[in-house]
Amino acid sequence: MATYATTDHHEDHDHKPSGFFERWFMSTNHKDIGTLYLVFSLIMFFIGGAMALVIRAELFQPGLQLVEPDFFNSMTTVHALVMIFGAVMPAFVGLANWMIPMMVGAPDMALPRMNNWSFWIMPFAFALLLSTLFMEGGAPAGGWTLYPPLSIQGGNNVAFVIFAVHMMGISSIMGAINIIATILNMRAPGMDLLKMPVFVWTWLITAFLLIAVMPVLAGAVTMLLTDKFFGTSFFSAAGGGDPVMFQHIFWFFGHPEVYIMILPAFGIVSEIIPTFSRKPLFGYQAMVYATASIAFLSFIVWAHHMFTVGMPLGGQLFFMYATMLIAVPTGVKVFNWVATMWRGSMTFETPMLFAVGFVILFTIGGFSGLMLAIVPADFQYHDTYFVVAHFHYVLVTGAIFSIMAAVYYWLPKWTGRMYNETLGKWHFWLSTITVNILFFPQHFLGLAGMPRRIPDYNPAFADFNVISSVGGFAFGITQLLFAWIVIDCCLRKRGAKATSGVWESAKGLEWTLASPAPYHSFTTPPKIDDRMLAHGDVSH
Amino acid sequence: MNASGRHRVLLKRMLLTCAASFVFCFSLIPIYTIYCEITGINGKTGTLSPVAAGATTIDYSRTVKVEFDAAVKSGLDWEFRPKVASVDVHPGDVIEVMFEAINREPELIVGQAVPSVAPNRASLYFSKTECFCFTEQPLEAGESKDMPVRFVIDPAIPANVSTVTLSYVFYRNEHATQRLAQSAAAIDNRVL
Numbered sequence: 215m216a217t218y219a220t221t222d223h224h225e226d227h228d229h230k231p232s233g234f235f236e237r238w239f240m241s242t243n244h245k246d247i248g249t250l251y252l253v254f255s256l257i258m259f260f261i262g263g264a265m266a267l268v269i270r271a272e273l274f275q276p277g278l279q280l281v282e283p284d285f286f287n288s289m290t291t292v293h294a295l296v297m298i299f300g301a302v303m304p305a306f307v308g309l310a311n312w313m314i315p316m317m318v319g320a321p322d323m324a325l326p327r328m329n330n331w332s333f334w335i336m337p338f339a340f341a342l343l344l345s346t347l348f349m350e351g352g353a354p355a356g357g358w359t360l361y362p363p364l365s366i367q368g369g370n371n372v373a374f375v376i377f378a379v380h381m382m383g384i385s386s387i388m389g390a391i392n393i394i395a396t397i398l399n400m401r402a403p404g405m406d407l408l409k410m411p412v413f414v415w416t417w418l419i420t421a422f423l424l425i426a427v428m429p430v431l432a433g434a435v436t437m438l439l440t441d442k443f444f445g446t447s448f449f450s451a452a453g454g455g456d457p458v459m460f461q462h463i464f465w466f467f468g469h470p471e472v473y474i475m476i477l478p479a480f481g482i483v484s485e486i487i488p489t490f491s492r493k494p495l496f497g498y499q500a501m502v503y504a505t506a507s508i509a510f511l512s513f514i515v516w517a518h519h520m521f522t523v524g525m526p527l528g529g530q531l532f533f534m535y536a537t538m539l540i541a542v543p544t545g546v547k548v549f550n551w552v553a554t555m556w557r558g559s560m561t562f563e564t565p566m567l568f569a570v571g572f573v574i575l576f577t578i579g580g581f582s583g584l585m586l587a588i589v590p591a592d593f594q595y596h597d598t599y600f601v602v603a604h605f606h607y608v609l610v611t612g613a614i615f616s617i618m619a620a621v622y623y624w625l626p627k628w629t630g631r632m633y634n635e636t637l638g639k640w641h642f643w644l645s646t647i648t649v650n651i652l653f654f655p656q657h658f659l660g661l662a663g664m665p666r667r668i669p670d671y672n673p674a675f676a677d678f679n680v681i682s683s684v685g686g687f688a689f690g691i692t693q694l695l696f697a698w699i700v701i702d703c704c705l706r707k708r709g710a711k712a713t714s715g716v717w718e719s720a721k722g723l724e725w726t727l728a729s730p731a732p733y734h735s736f737t738t739p740p741k742i743d744d745r746m747l748a749h750g751d752v753s754h
Numbered sequence: 755m756n757a758s759g760r761h762r763v764l765l766k767r768m769l770l771t772c773a774a775s776f777v778f779c780f781s782l783i784p785i786y787t788i789y790c791e792i793t794g795i796n797g798k799t800g801t802l803s804p805v806a807a808g809a810t811t812i813d814y815s816r817t818v819k820v821e822f823d824a825a826v827k828s829g830l831d832w833e834f835r836p837k838v839a840s841v842d843v844h845p846g847d848v849i850e851v852m853f854e855a856i857n858r859e860p861e862l863i864v865g866q867a868v869p870s871v872a873p874n875r876a877s878l879y880f881s882k883t884e885c886f887c888f889t890e891q892p893l894e895a896g897e898s899k900d901m902p903v904r905f906v907i908d909p910a911i912p913a914n915v916s917t918v919t920l921s922y923v924f925y926r927n928e929h930a931t932q933r934l935a936q937s938a939a940a941i942d943n944r945v946l
Contacts, residue, residue, distance in 0.1 A: 399761055447929070
C-alpha cells in the first residue's frame with residue numbers, strides 16, 4: 215500500500231530543524247512535542263514513584279521510623295499532584311499529540327505554536343511545585359485536594375503550589391483547545407465524526423471536560439490564594455465564608471478530572487483490543503455515546519467525595535444514585551471490549567496484555583467505586599485505605615496500564631523499531647503481579663479501619679502493610695524495566711525494523727504511514743477507506 | 755473560510771468558554787449561599803422580621819423543646835456556654851435566651867459565632883430576630899459578655915418535630931482582630 219509520506223516530493227519533506235535547541239525547544243512539530251510530553255511524563259512518573267516509595271517505606275512497620283510526620287504528609291500530597299498533573303495527564307496529551315493528527319489524516323496539530331507553549335509551561339510549573347520540597351516549612355502537606363483551612367496554614371509553599379496549579383491549568387487548557395481545533399477542523403475529507411477512531415473521540419470529549427473544569431480549579435485555588443494573602447474570607451468560617459464550599463467547588467472540578475484521566479485510557483484500549491482480537495470494535499457508536507454519557511454524568515456526582523460533611527438526606531440519595539448511574543455506560547464499555555474479544559483470533563503481544571489487564575483490573579477499581587457510592591457504606595470507607603486502594607486500581611491499573619499499553623502499541627510506529635517483546639512480557643507480568651500485591655491488601659486495611667495520610671498505624675494492620683510495601687517496591691523496581699525497554703527501543707535501536715502496519719491487523723490511518731512515521735504526517739490528505747478503520751464498516 | 759480563520763473562530767469560542775467557566779466558579783459562591791437559604795441547610799434559618807415575628811399567632815397546643823449547644827473552635831481560649839440548656843416553647847412565641855462568652859486570651863479578640871440548626875427539616879421554620887452571630891463580637895482580655903438570641907418557631911413547623919437543636923461555634927476572626935488591634939494602636943499613638 216502506498217504510504218503517503220514516501221511518495222511525497224515536497225521540497226522540505228522530512229527536514230527536521232538542525233540544532234538540538236531548535237529541534238526540541240522551539241519545536242512546533244506534533245511528534246516532537248508529543249515526545250517531549252511523554253519523556254516529561256516518564257520523568258515525573260519516576261519522581262512521583264520515588265515519593266510513593268518513601269510512603270511505603272515508612273508504612274512498612276507501625277511506628278515512626280524513617281521520616282517526620284510532616285514530611286510524610288508532604289510526600290502523599292506532592293506524590294498525588296505529580297502523578298495526576300505531571301505523569302498521567304501529560305502522558306495522555308503526549309499520546310494525543312503524536313496520534314491524533316495521524317489518526318484523522320492531518321499534517322500537524324491545528325495550533326502548533328500554542329502546542330509548544332502548552333508543553334513548555336509544564337517544566338516551569340513543576341519546578342515551582344517541587345521547589346517547595348527544599349523550602350523552609352517544607353512542601354504542601356495538606357493533601358492534594360488542598361482543603362482549607364489546613365491547606366492555607368502552610369508557609370509560602372501555599373503560593374508556590376497555587377501558582378503551579380495555575381500554570382498546569384493553563385497548559386492543560388491550551389492543550390485541550392489545540393486538540394479540539396485539530397479534531398474539528400483538520401480531519402481529512404471523508405473522516406466523518408462517527409468514523410473517527412475511538413481514541414480520537416475520547417480525547418475530543420476529554421478536551422471539552424478540561425476546558426469546562428480547569429478554570430473552575432483555577433478559580434478555587436485563586437480564592438485560596440486571596441484567603442491566605444489578601445484578607446478575603448471565601449472559605450473562612452470566622453469571616454462569614456464556608457470551608458465546605460471549597461470542597462463543593464473542588465470536586466465540581468475534581469470529578470470530571472477523574473474522567474479526564476480515564477476517558478483517553480478507554481480510547482487506547484478500544485484501539486488495541488480490536489487489533490489483537492482481529493475483529494472490528496464491537497458497538498462503536500455505543501462506545502462513543504457511552505463516553506459522552508460518562509462525561510455528562512461526571513458533572514452531577516461531585517458530592518460523593520464528601521458524603522460525610524453533613525449533607526441533607528435528599529442530597530445524599532441524589533448523589534448516590536447519580537453515581538451508580540455511571541456504572542451503566544461504563545458497563546457498556548466493558549462488555550463491548552469483552553464482546554470484541556469474544557471469538558476473536560486473539561494473540562497476546564505486550565500491548566494486548568496490558569489492555570486485557572486494564573479491562574480486568576480497572577473493573578475491580580470500578581466495583582470498589584460502586585461500593586464507595588453507597589452512602590451508608592461510604593461513612594465507613596471514607597478516608598480509609600479502601601479509598602486509596604480504589605483510586606489506585608483505576609489510576610495505576612487503569613490509566614497507567616493503558617498508557618503503557620499505548621506506548622508498546624505505537625512505539626514501533628514512532629521509532630521504526632520493534633521493542634523487546636520478551637522484556638515487554640516480563641514487564642507486564644511483573645507489573646500485574648506486584649501491583650496487586652501492592653494495592654489489593656489495602657482494601658482489607660481500609661475495611662479494617664486504617665486511615666489515609668497517617669504515617670503511623672495500629673500494629674493490628676502490620677501484616678497487610680508489609681505485604682503492600684513489598685509489592686510497592688517490587689512494582690517500583692519493575693518500572694525501571696519499562697524505562698529500559700523504551701530506551702532500548704528508541705536509542706539503541708536493536709529491535710527488528712517495523713513495517714508500516716506493525717501489527718498483523720492493525721487498522722486506522724496511522725498504520726498507512728511508514729515506520730518511523732515521517733516528520734510531517736499527511737501533507738496531502740489521505741483517502742479514507744472505511745474498511746481500513748479499526749471499527750470496521752461503519753454504516754449509518 | 756480558510757484553515758487559520760476556522761482555527762481562530764474556534765480558539766475564540768474555546769477561550770470564551772474558559773472565561774465563562776472561570777466566572778462560573780466565582781458565581782458558585784452566591785449560588786451556594788442562595789441555595790442554602792432556600793433549602794435551609796448549612797445553618798441557614800428562616801428569615802422573619804422582628805415585626806412579623808411579634809405578629810405571629812401563638813400555638814399553645816404544641817410545645818417544642820429547643821436545646822442549645824455551644825462550642826469554641828480549637829486554638830481560641832474562650833469559654834462559651836448557653837445560660838440554659840434547653841427551653842420548651844410554643845410555636846409563634848418570641849423567646850429570648852442568653853449565651854455567655856468569656857475571653858481567656860491575654861488580648862482583645864474578635865470572635866464570630868457560626869450557627870447551625872438540627873434537624874434540617876426544622877431550620878426553615880426557625881427564625882432568629884436577634885442574634886450575636888449576626889455581628890462580630892470583640893471581647894477584651896478577660897472580658898465576659900452576655901449575649902442574647904431572640905427566636906420564634908413558625909407554627910407551621912412539621913408535626914413530627916418535637917426537638918430542635920440550636921448550635922453555635924465561635925471562631926477567631928483573625929482579620930477583624932488585627933484591624934481592631936491596629937486601630938487601637940493608632941489611637942494610642944495619637945494620645946501620646
